Amino acid sequence: MSKTLAIEGGSPAKTGPYTRLPRYGEEELKELREALEQGTLFYAQGKKVYALEEAFAEWVGAKHAVACSSGTASIHTALMAAGISPGDEVIVSPITDLGSVVPILFQGAVPVFADLDPRNYTMDPSSVEENIGPKTKAVLAVHLWGNTCDLDALKDICDRRGLILIEDCAQAWGATYKRRKAGTVGRIGCYSLNEFKHIACGDGGLVCTDDDVLARRLRLATDKGYNREAGAAIRNPTFLAANYRMSELQGAVAKAQLPKVDDIVARRRRWVGELMARTADFPNILPPIPTHGCDPSWWFYMFRAAPGCDADKIAEALQAEGIPVWAHYIGQCVYEYRLFTDHLAFEHGGHAYQARVYGKGIAPVAEDILRDAIILPLHEDFTDRDLDETVEAFIKVGNWEGAKRV
Ligand SMILES: *Cc1c(COP(=O)(O)O)cnc(C)c1O
Secondary structure, eight states, X not given: OOOOOXXXXXXXXXXXOOXXXXXXXXXXXXXXXXXXXXXXXXXXTSSHHHHHHHHHHHHHTOSEXXXXXXXXXXXXXXXXXXXXXXXXXXXXXXXXXXXXXXXXXXXXXXXXXXXXXXXXXXXXXXXXXXXXXXXXXXXXXXXXXXXXXXXXXHHHHHHHHTOEEEEEXXXXXXXXXXXXXXXXXXXXXXXXXXXXXXXXXXXXXXXXXXOHHHHHHHHHHHBTTOOOSTTSOSSXXXXXOOBOOOOHHXXXXXXXXGGGHHHHXXXXXHHHHHHHHHSSOOTTXXXXXXXXXXXXXXXXXXXXXXXXXXXXXXXXXXXXTTOXXXXXXXXXXXXXXXXXXXXXXXXXXXXXXXXXXXXXXXXXXXXXXXXXXXXXXXXXXXXXXXXXXXXXXXXXHHTOGGGBOO
């Protein structure tokens, strides 16, 4: 006997709110107290940011790491260090946080949007290759939802075509690609510590690289070009840099958060693994398929309405069951924002991206993904009861005749 959907008058599958515990506690307080007791909150005079960088480099498996003020700053820092200059083109995903794309514009460079894989929602390597032109300098691989891009394919393209591969790992803490952590296949990996990522410090970022020269430039890029190495002439920068320094307060909290990330990811993997095993085969729902070689870290769970089904109806029916999903993720592709279609970056003066036409049709698969996408936010504290009730809701809505598009 199948149960009546809540949207049709039945009782909701979810009987209470999802479990979420406070993310900050005694460990963070202890680090913060120590930071304050140092008598300085400036990274170059303190210990917390440097300790975080060392611990992160070790955790991620890279030779160098540099902390900065946000995930957006981490990407801008990578682009500055890589020498991305006005008129250069950078290939990026049309489904991402604006923090991936804004730094490209700040460098005077032109974002070029590749299309995506329909089932894992990351950049399709063949579309990346098709979008390479004489001005292309870099590929920014966006690891959406904690699932890496096809990094072997992107690295191969970048190596063959002389491009710099940069990884946006803001949503991919703990994700691995062929046993390597996200951020260590490309030349530079970029992470975010904003309040909503796997681990957080309010706002913050980290970049990593194995390249000694790039590592030095990454540090300079976050610190106005000031060279604080012993014996160096501190002021006399050789390229344009920003102040994206991380403070000791952020460093202290991030240092306390880092040791928690593996457990956070493991718990998310277990919960989603169960969810997927129990909701694999419903006519209305297309679950995501992780990139081959990737063990994702599940920042959120994004699935698609099956062909002929309506994402809004499915989302509405799941919401009625008490499941806090929403349809269409970011609503429209980044290149459909007025910032791009109307070239609104600056009030006046020229910018290379004005010569490029942006708008609907650039990435048809990405547009289809957003039309069909439904997102279930995840948290590592979700319990077995949360799981059972979520599965019950998926069973009801996943088989519901009313989900069909009319
Ligand atoms: C969150 C996020 C960013 C930006 O990070 P902030 O710390 O918010 O600046 C960049 N890229 C992706 C994919 C993100 O999810």
